[in-house]
Amino acid sequence: MARVLIVDDSSAVRAYHASILLGQGHQVDLADNGYEGLEKFCAVDYDLVLVDINMPRMHGYDLVREIRKNERGKKVGIVVVSTEAGSNDRFQAYKAGADLYLVKPVRPEELERVCVMFSRAKGGSNHDGGA
Amino acid sequence: MDELTALTEVLERTEDAGERVDVVCKIAALRAPGSAKVLVQAFARETDLMVRETIVASLLICDTEEVVEEVAPLLKSEDASLRSMAFEVLAYKGDEKCMSIFEALLQEADRDVRVMAVHALGRGTCPGALSLLRKAAAVDQDINVVGAAIEYISEIGEPGDAELVEKCRERFSHPYLDFIVQRALARLRGEFDKIAS
Numbered sequence: 536m537a538r539v540l541i542v543d544d545s546s547a548v549r550a551y552h553a554s555i556l557l558g559q560g561h562q563v564d565l566a567d568n569g570y571e572g573l574e575k576f577c578a579v580d581y582d583l584v585l586v587d588i589n590m591p592r593m594h595g596y597d598l599v600r601e602i603r604k605n606e607r608g609k610k611v612g613i614v615v616v617s618t619e620a621g622s623n624d625r626f627q628a629y630k631a632g633a634d635l636y637l638v639k640p641v642r643p644e645e646l647e648r649v650c651v652m653f654s655r656a657k658g659g660s661n662h663d664g665g666a
Numbered sequence: 667m668d669e670l671t672a673l674t675e676v677l678e679r680t681e682d683a684g685e686r687v688d689v690v691c692k693i694a695a696l697r698a699p700g701s702a703k704v705l706v707q708a709f710a711r712e713t714d715l716m717v718r719e720t721i722v723a724s725l726l727i728c729d730t731e732e733v734v735e736e737v738a739p740l741l742k743s744e745d746a747s748l749r750s751m752a753f754e755v756l757a758y759k760g761d762e763k764c765m766s767i768f769e770a771l772l773q774e775a776d777r778d779v780r781v782m783a784v785h786a787l788g789r790g791t792c793p794g795a796l797s798l799l800r801k802a803a804a805v806d807q808d809i810n811v812v813g814a815a816i817e818y819i820s821e822i823g824e825p826g827d828a829e830l831v832e833k834c835r836e837r838f839s840h841p842y843l844d845f846i847v848q849r850a851l852a853r854l855r856g857e858f859d860k861i862a863s
Contacts, residue, residue, distance in 0.1 A: 545785070547817040551845045589782055591754035592719075594746040618781045618810045623744060639810050640842030 537654035538562040538579065542572035542598060543587040543616070548639070552585060552616070555643045561650055569593025573601050581611050583653040586633070588617040588624065596631040603632035612653030616641060670698045677704070683714040690717065694724030702732040706740070709751055718751070725755050734764045738771060741779045749782065756786035765794045772798060777808040784811055788818025796822055803830060809838045813846045820850035828854045 539556055543549045544567050553563045564579065566572035570593050576584060584602060588595035595615060602608035614635045615628040625636045635649065670693065677689045690708065693701050702725060709721045725733050733755060740752035771783035784802055787795040796819070803815035812834050819827050828851055835847040852858070 545814065545817060547813065547846050547849060550849065551842055554845065588746060589749055589753060589778070589785075591750055591757070594750040596746050619778050627746070640813065640840055643841055 536560050536562065537582040537650045538564075539650065540564050540566065540572065540575055540579070540581045540584045542566045542569065542584065542590075542595070544568055544590040545587070548587070552641070552646065555646050556650065558643075559647050559650070569595065569598040569601075572598055576602055576608065576611075577605060580607060583612040583614065583650060585614050585616050588615060588619055588628070596627055599628065599631040599633050612649075614649055614653075668698075670696055670700055670704065674704050677708055683717050686712070686714070686717045687720045690720045690724050694727050697728065699729070699732065702728045702736045706736045710745070710748060718747075722751055722754060726758050730759050730761055730764065733759050734767050738767050741771065741782050742774070742776060753782050753786055756783075757789040759790075761791070762793050764792065765798070768792065768795075768798055772802055772806075777811055780806065780808065780811045781814050784814040784818065788814070788821065799823075800827065800830060803834055809840055809843055812838065813843055816843075816846050816850045820853040823854060825854050825856075 539561055541549050541552050541563060543552070546567070549565050549567065553565060556563050564575055564581075566575050568590050572584070572586070573593070586595045586598055595617065599613055599615065602611065602613060612635075613633045614637060615633045616637045616639055617624060617628075618639045620638045628636045634653070637645065637649070673689050673693050673696070677686055677693070680686055680689070686708075690705065693704055705721050705725055705728065709718060712718050712721065725737070737752040737755045740748045741756075743749050743752070768783055768787055772780055774780055774783075780802070784799065787798055799815045799819050800823075803812050803819060806812050806815070816831055816834055819831065831847055831850045831854065835843055
Protein backbone atom coordinates (compact mmCIF):
# COMPACT_ATOMS: atom_id res chain seq x y z
CA MET A 536 0.00 0.00 0.00
CA ALA A 537 1.28 3.44 -0.89
CA ARG A 538 0.53 6.80 0.64
CA VAL A 539 -0.23 9.26 -2.13
CA LEU A 540 -0.72 13.02 -2.27
CA ILE A 541 -2.86 14.28 -5.15
CA VAL A 542 -2.41 17.96 -6.03
CA ASP A 543 -4.86 19.13 -8.67
CA ASP A 544 -7.12 22.18 -8.86
CA SER A 545 -9.93 20.22 -10.51
CA SER A 546 -12.17 18.64 -7.89
CA ALA A 547 -13.41 16.10 -10.45
CA VAL A 548 -9.89 14.98 -11.34
CA ARG A 549 -8.91 14.78 -7.67
CA ALA A 550 -11.97 12.66 -6.98
CA TYR A 551 -11.31 10.43 -10.01
CA HIS A 552 -7.69 9.74 -9.07
CA ALA A 553 -8.62 9.30 -5.40
CA SER A 554 -11.41 6.83 -6.18
CA ILE A 555 -9.00 4.68 -8.21
CA LEU A 556 -6.28 4.71 -5.56
CA LEU A 557 -8.62 4.19 -2.60
CA GLY A 558 -10.24 1.31 -4.49
CA GLN A 559 -6.81 -0.27 -4.79
CA GLY A 560 -6.19 0.07 -1.05
CA HIS A 561 -3.84 3.05 -1.08
CA GLN A 562 -3.97 5.95 1.35
CA VAL A 563 -4.76 9.28 -0.27
CA ASP A 564 -4.53 12.94 0.71
CA LEU A 565 -5.78 15.80 -1.45
CA ALA A 566 -4.69 19.36 -2.13
CA ASP A 567 -6.23 21.78 -4.58
CA ASN A 568 -3.25 24.06 -5.16
CA GLY A 569 0.52 24.08 -4.98
CA TYR A 570 0.74 25.87 -1.63
CA GLU A 571 -1.61 23.44 0.08
CA GLY A 572 0.21 20.55 -1.58
CA LEU A 573 3.57 21.73 -0.28
CA GLU A 574 2.18 22.20 3.23
CA LYS A 575 0.77 18.66 3.26
CA PHE A 576 3.92 17.23 1.77
CA CYS A 577 6.04 18.73 4.56
CA ALA A 578 3.83 17.11 7.22
CA VAL A 579 3.57 13.54 5.94
CA ASP A 580 5.91 10.88 4.57
CA TYR A 581 4.50 10.11 1.10
CA ASP A 582 5.52 7.43 -1.37
CA LEU A 583 4.15 9.31 -4.31
CA VAL A 584 2.91 12.78 -5.25
CA LEU A 585 0.69 13.31 -8.29
CA VAL A 586 1.03 16.89 -9.52
CA ASP A 587 -1.05 18.83 -12.03
CA ILE A 588 0.69 21.64 -13.95
CA ASN A 589 -1.80 24.38 -14.69
CA MET A 590 -2.98 25.53 -11.27
CA PRO A 591 -3.61 29.03 -10.00
CA ARG A 592 -0.98 30.68 -7.77
CA MET A 593 1.72 28.00 -7.58
CA HIS A 594 1.91 25.92 -10.76
CA GLY A 595 3.05 22.33 -10.84
CA TYR A 596 6.64 22.89 -11.96
CA ASP A 597 7.28 25.20 -9.01
CA LEU A 598 5.67 22.70 -6.65
CA VAL A 599 7.94 19.92 -7.93
CA ARG A 600 10.99 22.16 -7.46
CA GLU A 601 9.91 23.08 -3.92
CA ILE A 602 9.34 19.43 -2.99
CA ARG A 603 12.77 18.43 -4.28
CA LYS A 604 14.39 21.13 -2.13
CA ASN A 605 12.97 19.39 0.95
CA GLU A 606 15.05 16.56 2.50
CA ARG A 607 12.04 14.22 2.37
CA GLY A 608 11.42 15.28 -1.20
CA LYS A 609 14.65 13.77 -2.44
CA LYS A 610 13.22 10.23 -2.11
CA VAL A 611 9.56 10.65 -2.96
CA GLY A 612 8.19 9.66 -6.35
CA ILE A 613 6.78 12.63 -8.24
CA VAL A 614 4.50 12.06 -11.20
CA VAL A 615 3.26 15.00 -13.22
CA VAL A 616 -0.25 14.34 -14.51
CA SER A 617 -1.27 16.98 -17.00
CA THR A 618 -3.38 17.70 -20.06
CA GLU A 619 -0.27 19.35 -21.52
CA ALA A 620 1.05 16.81 -23.99
CA GLY A 621 3.90 18.71 -25.67
CA SER A 622 7.56 17.72 -25.49
CA ASN A 623 8.46 21.05 -23.91
CA ASP A 624 6.08 20.31 -21.04
CA ARG A 625 7.72 16.95 -20.44
CA PHE A 626 11.13 18.56 -20.59
CA GLN A 627 10.13 21.20 -18.05
CA ALA A 628 8.62 18.58 -15.74
CA TYR A 629 11.74 16.41 -15.77
CA LYS A 630 13.98 19.45 -15.42
CA ALA A 631 12.01 20.50 -12.34
CA GLY A 632 12.57 17.06 -10.81
CA ALA A 633 9.62 14.87 -11.81
CA ASP A 634 10.18 11.12 -12.14
CA LEU A 635 7.42 10.48 -14.61
CA TYR A 636 5.00 12.39 -16.84
CA LEU A 637 1.50 11.12 -17.57
CA VAL A 638 -1.01 12.75 -19.90
CA LYS A 639 -4.62 13.02 -18.71
CA PRO A 640 -6.90 11.19 -18.63
CA VAL A 641 -5.08 8.38 -16.87
CA ARG A 642 -6.42 4.83 -16.88
CA PRO A 643 -6.83 3.08 -13.50
CA GLU A 644 -4.32 0.35 -14.33
CA GLU A 645 -1.74 2.98 -15.28
CA LEU A 646 -2.12 4.70 -11.91
CA GLU A 647 -1.90 1.40 -10.06
CA ARG A 648 1.32 0.48 -11.89
CA VAL A 649 2.85 3.81 -10.97
CA CYS A 650 1.87 3.41 -7.30
CA VAL A 651 3.38 -0.04 -7.06
CA MET A 652 6.53 1.10 -8.80
CA PHE A 653 7.16 4.02 -6.45
CA SER A 654 6.20 2.29 -3.22
CA ARG A 655 8.67 -0.49 -4.12
CA ALA A 656 11.33 2.00 -5.12
CA LYS A 657 11.01 3.61 -1.70
CA GLY A 658 11.32 0.24 -0.02
CA GLY A 659 7.87 0.23 1.57
CA SER A 660 7.44 3.11 3.96
CA ASN A 661 5.66 3.13 7.29
CA HIS A 662 2.98 5.76 7.34
CA ASP A 663 2.76 7.10 10.84
CA GLY A 664 2.21 10.73 9.89
CA GLY A 665 -1.29 12.18 9.73
CA ALA A 666 -2.63 14.54 7.12
CA MET B 667 5.78 62.47 -18.47
CA ASP B 668 2.43 61.14 -17.24
CA GLU B 669 2.09 59.33 -13.93
CA LEU B 670 1.78 55.84 -15.43
CA THR B 671 4.98 56.29 -17.43
CA ALA B 672 6.83 57.59 -14.37
CA LEU B 673 5.67 54.69 -12.19
CA THR B 674 6.52 52.19 -14.93
CA GLU B 675 10.08 53.49 -15.02
CA VAL B 676 10.41 53.11 -11.25
CA LEU B 677 8.97 49.59 -11.46
CA GLU B 678 11.49 48.61 -14.11
CA ARG B 679 14.50 50.12 -12.34
CA THR B 680 14.14 49.44 -8.64
CA GLU B 681 15.77 46.34 -7.18
CA ASP B 682 13.82 46.69 -3.93
CA ALA B 683 10.93 44.18 -3.97
CA GLY B 684 9.06 46.16 -1.30
CA GLU B 685 9.20 49.26 -3.48
CA ARG B 686 7.97 47.27 -6.47
CA VAL B 687 4.98 46.14 -4.41
CA ASP B 688 4.18 49.79 -3.59
CA VAL B 689 4.54 50.86 -7.21
CA VAL B 690 2.34 48.00 -8.46
CA CYS B 691 -0.40 49.11 -6.05
CA LYS B 692 -0.06 52.72 -7.22
CA ILE B 693 -0.31 51.70 -10.88
CA ALA B 694 -3.45 49.68 -10.18
CA ALA B 695 -4.96 52.55 -8.19
CA LEU B 696 -4.40 54.93 -11.13
CA ARG B 697 -6.92 52.93 -13.17
CA ALA B 698 -5.38 54.54 -16.24
CA PRO B 699 -5.61 53.03 -19.72
CA GLY B 700 -2.51 50.91 -20.22
CA SER B 701 -2.13 49.97 -16.53
CA ALA B 702 -3.02 46.33 -17.16
CA LYS B 703 -0.45 46.06 -19.94
CA VAL B 704 2.27 47.47 -17.68
CA LEU B 705 1.36 45.05 -14.89
CA VAL B 706 1.29 42.02 -17.17
CA GLN B 707 4.70 42.95 -18.58
CA ALA B 708 6.01 43.42 -15.04
CA PHE B 709 4.68 39.99 -14.05
CA ALA B 710 6.52 38.37 -16.94
CA ARG B 711 9.93 39.59 -15.75
CA GLU B 712 9.22 39.43 -11.99
CA THR B 713 10.87 36.71 -9.91
CA ASP B 714 9.79 37.77 -6.42
CA LEU B 715 6.74 35.80 -5.26
CA MET B 716 5.33 38.62 -3.12
CA VAL B 717 5.48 41.09 -6.01
CA ARG B 718 3.91 38.53 -8.36
CA GLU B 719 1.01 37.97 -5.96
CA THR B 720 0.54 41.74 -5.65
CA ILE B 721 0.43 42.07 -9.44
CA VAL B 722 -2.26 39.38 -9.70
CA ALA B 723 -4.32 41.06 -6.97
CA SER B 724 -3.84 44.45 -8.66
CA LEU B 725 -4.97 43.17 -12.05
CA LEU B 726 -8.25 42.22 -10.44
CA ILE B 727 -9.06 45.89 -9.81
CA CYS B 728 -8.02 47.18 -13.25
CA ASP B 729 -10.44 47.71 -16.12
CA THR B 730 -11.96 44.31 -16.94
CA GLU B 731 -11.84 44.46 -20.73
CA GLU B 732 -8.27 45.67 -20.83
CA VAL B 733 -7.15 43.01 -18.35
CA VAL B 734 -8.89 40.20 -20.22
CA GLU B 735 -7.44 41.36 -23.54
CA GLU B 736 -3.95 41.40 -22.03
CA VAL B 737 -4.07 38.10 -20.16
CA ALA B 738 -6.16 35.86 -22.46
CA PRO B 739 -3.29 35.35 -24.98
CA LEU B 740 -1.06 34.27 -22.08
CA LEU B 741 -3.00 31.02 -21.74
CA LYS B 742 -0.95 29.99 -24.78
CA SER B 743 2.36 30.93 -23.20
CA GLU B 744 5.17 28.39 -22.85
CA ASP B 745 5.80 29.91 -19.40
CA ALA B 746 3.68 28.05 -16.83
CA SER B 747 3.78 31.06 -14.47
CA LEU B 748 2.17 33.26 -17.10
CA ARG B 749 -0.43 30.61 -17.90
CA SER B 750 -1.31 30.20 -14.23
CA MET B 751 -1.58 33.95 -13.73
CA ALA B 752 -3.80 34.35 -16.80
CA PHE B 753 -5.95 31.46 -15.68
CA GLU B 754 -6.43 32.90 -12.18
CA VAL B 755 -7.15 36.43 -13.39
CA LEU B 756 -9.58 35.29 -16.10
CA ALA B 757 -11.56 33.25 -13.59
CA TYR B 758 -12.19 36.39 -11.53
CA LYS B 759 -12.44 39.00 -14.26
CA GLY B 760 -14.63 37.38 -16.87
CA ASP B 761 -17.94 39.16 -17.39
CA GLU B 762 -20.45 39.36 -20.24
CA LYS B 763 -18.24 41.83 -22.12
CA CYS B 764 -15.57 39.12 -22.34
CA MET B 765 -17.75 36.42 -23.83
CA SER B 766 -16.26 36.83 -27.30
CA ILE B 767 -12.78 36.32 -25.88
CA PHE B 768 -13.84 33.12 -24.11
CA GLU B 769 -15.60 31.95 -27.26
CA ALA B 770 -12.37 32.46 -29.22
CA LEU B 771 -10.36 30.61 -26.56
CA LEU B 772 -12.72 27.66 -26.85
CA GLN B 773 -11.99 27.53 -30.59
CA GLU B 774 -8.22 27.36 -30.11
CA ALA B 775 -6.47 24.41 -31.73
CA ASP B 776 -4.45 23.82 -28.55
CA ARG B 777 -6.62 21.70 -26.28
CA ASP B 778 -4.76 22.88 -23.17
CA VAL B 779 -5.90 26.43 -23.86
CA ARG B 780 -9.47 25.15 -24.21
CA VAL B 781 -9.20 23.21 -20.94
CA MET B 782 -7.96 26.31 -19.10
CA ALA B 783 -10.68 28.46 -20.68
CA VAL B 784 -13.29 25.99 -19.44
CA HIS B 785 -11.85 26.07 -15.92
CA ALA B 786 -11.75 29.87 -15.94
CA LEU B 787 -15.36 30.02 -17.15
CA GLY B 788 -16.51 27.44 -14.61
CA ARG B 789 -14.88 29.16 -11.67
CA GLY B 790 -15.78 32.67 -12.68
CA THR B 791 -18.86 34.78 -12.52
CA CYS B 792 -19.43 35.31 -16.23
CA PRO B 793 -23.23 35.31 -16.80
CA GLY B 794 -22.92 33.52 -20.15
CA ALA B 795 -20.58 30.84 -18.82
CA LEU B 796 -23.15 28.05 -18.68
CA SER B 797 -24.10 28.34 -22.36
CA LEU B 798 -20.44 28.24 -23.41
CA LEU B 799 -19.78 25.26 -21.14
CA ARG B 800 -22.77 23.42 -22.64
CA LYS B 801 -21.45 24.12 -26.13
CA ALA B 802 -17.96 22.89 -25.20
CA ALA B 803 -19.39 19.71 -23.70
CA ALA B 804 -21.54 19.10 -26.76
CA VAL B 805 -19.05 19.72 -29.54
CA ASP B 806 -15.45 19.59 -28.34
CA GLN B 807 -13.52 16.55 -29.53
CA ASP B 808 -11.13 16.38 -26.58
CA ILE B 809 -12.04 14.28 -23.56
CA ASN B 810 -10.28 16.61 -21.09
CA VAL B 811 -12.18 19.65 -22.37
CA VAL B 812 -15.47 17.80 -22.23
CA GLY B 813 -14.69 16.38 -18.77
CA ALA B 814 -13.88 19.83 -17.40
CA ALA B 815 -17.04 21.32 -18.96
CA ILE B 816 -19.18 18.57 -17.40
CA GLU B 817 -17.60 19.24 -14.01
CA TYR B 818 -18.83 22.83 -14.05
CA ILE B 819 -22.17 22.13 -15.74
CA SER B 820 -22.91 19.86 -12.79
CA GLU B 821 -22.15 22.73 -10.43
CA ILE B 822 -23.96 25.61 -12.12
CA GLY B 823 -26.31 23.77 -14.49
CA GLU B 824 -29.87 22.55 -14.17
CA PRO B 825 -31.46 19.08 -13.92
CA GLY B 826 -32.27 19.36 -17.64
CA ASP B 827 -28.54 19.24 -18.42
CA ALA B 828 -28.51 15.55 -17.50
CA GLU B 829 -29.39 14.61 -21.09
CA LEU B 830 -26.42 16.52 -22.51
CA VAL B 831 -24.12 14.96 -19.92
CA GLU B 832 -25.35 11.44 -20.77
CA LYS B 833 -24.67 12.08 -24.46
CA CYS B 834 -21.08 13.04 -23.66
CA ARG B 835 -20.50 9.58 -22.18
CA GLU B 836 -21.59 8.04 -25.48
CA ARG B 837 -18.96 10.03 -27.39
CA PHE B 838 -15.97 8.82 -25.37
CA SER B 839 -15.07 5.44 -23.98
CA HIS B 840 -12.84 6.02 -20.98
CA PRO B 841 -13.17 5.33 -17.24
CA TYR B 842 -12.41 9.00 -16.54
CA LEU B 843 -15.44 10.21 -18.45
CA ASP B 844 -17.64 7.48 -16.96
CA PHE B 845 -16.63 8.70 -13.51
CA ILE B 846 -17.16 12.39 -14.32
CA VAL B 847 -20.56 11.72 -15.91
CA GLN B 848 -21.78 9.60 -13.00
CA ARG B 849 -20.71 12.26 -10.54
CA ALA B 850 -22.33 15.03 -12.60
CA LEU B 851 -25.60 13.16 -12.99
CA ALA B 852 -25.79 12.54 -9.25
CA ARG B 853 -25.19 16.22 -8.61
CA LEU B 854 -27.70 17.42 -11.22
CA ARG B 855 -30.32 15.06 -9.80
CA GLY B 856 -29.59 16.10 -6.24
CA GLU B 857 -28.34 12.65 -5.24
CA PHE B 858 -25.54 14.02 -3.09
CA ASP B 859 -24.94 10.75 -1.21
CA LYS B 860 -23.64 9.26 -4.49
CA ILE B 861 -21.01 11.92 -5.10
CA ALA B 862 -17.41 10.98 -4.33
CA SER B 863 -15.72 13.99 -2.79
